[in-house]
Amino acid sequence: MKLYHFPISPNSRRVVAVLHHLQLDCELEVVDLSKGEQMQPEFLKLNPNHMIPALVDGDFVLWESNAIMQYLCSKVPNTTLWSADSRVQADINRWQFWQAAHFGSACSVMIFERVVKKLFMSAEADLQEVAKGEERFHRFAQVLEQHLKGREWLVGDTVTLADFSVGSFLDLAELAQYPMTPYTEIQRWYRNIEELPAWKSSAPAAR
Ligand SMILES: N[C@@H](CCC(=O)N[C@@H](CS)C(=O)NCC(=O)O)C(=O)O
CATH class of the missing domain: 3.40.30.10 (Glutaredoxin)
Known part of the structure; x- marks a missing residue:
């Protein structure tokens, strides 16, 4: 492959x-x-x-x-990343679709405006676009924050594709300056992902 x-x-x-x-x-x-x-x-x-x-x-x-x-x-x-149980699979799917349609697209606005434009286009962030991205980020981050209360992982009690999909966008949280302060559950959960050997070895500098 x-x-x-x-x-x-x-x-x-x-x-x-x-x-x-x-x-x-x-x-x-x-x-x-x-x-x-x-x-x-x-x-x-x-x-x-x-x-x-x-x-x-x-x-x-x-x-x-x-x-x-x-x-x-x-x-x-x-x-265990992708269960054979149809309901667990549907739940993992739900978070992967949610990431692609909502959470990831909110993060992508800030990544484009604050990271891509700066590193690859020598251009300034459009503050109106950033504000729209932040508003969208809060809308979906609140859902994620609530869901994570009392949970170690997004689905069930082990890491699944759902965590890798949604968590991947947290990698650029600092660089793209997502408004993360209120989201302590998301920060705690992402620290779990950061501890995974596969997450460490897939870091840009490690490859
Ligand atoms: N929905 C796609 C999104 C892929 C995507 O946005 N890739 C970006 C980099 S993060 C890209 O290749 N952009 C280049 C372009 O649009 O020309 C996926 O999940 O694979």
Whole structure:
């Protein structure tokens, strides 16, 4: 298998973390977004959305990070990351969809305005956009904060794909200056993720 990724991308990192957690062999190839490599014709053949991550497994090509994570779990029978129980699976799915549709998109506004623009475009953050991102962040962070009260992990009593998906966006919390102060449960839960060997070894500097 080969995974096309970009190390600081949360969407990439969670896939790399799952590869490490499941101890699967996979070649990693960097698509340097800062150089626009995602627009190269060879990469566009793999993912016409010009986005990483993308996985190639023989003649099968898969894009969308959450779909890739689920596919990787299908290679490891009985993994606790992705349950065989339909309700537990639906619950994990719920958080992965929620991340893609709501929480991640709120975080992405601040990542784009405060990190991508600064590092790759030498441009200033648009404060109106930042304010919209923060408002959206509070709306969904409150849901996450409430859910985490009395829980160590998002679903059940062990780490699952749900934690890797939602948690991946916390990686850039400091750099993108998410308004994290009120969210002590989210901070506590993310510290659990930071302690996972697979999370440590998937850190941009560790790869
Ligand atoms: N929903 C996609 C989002 C992937 C995504 O947003 N990738 C960004 C980096 S974090 C990207 O490749 N952007 C390059 C571009 O839009 O040209 C997933 O979960 O895989």
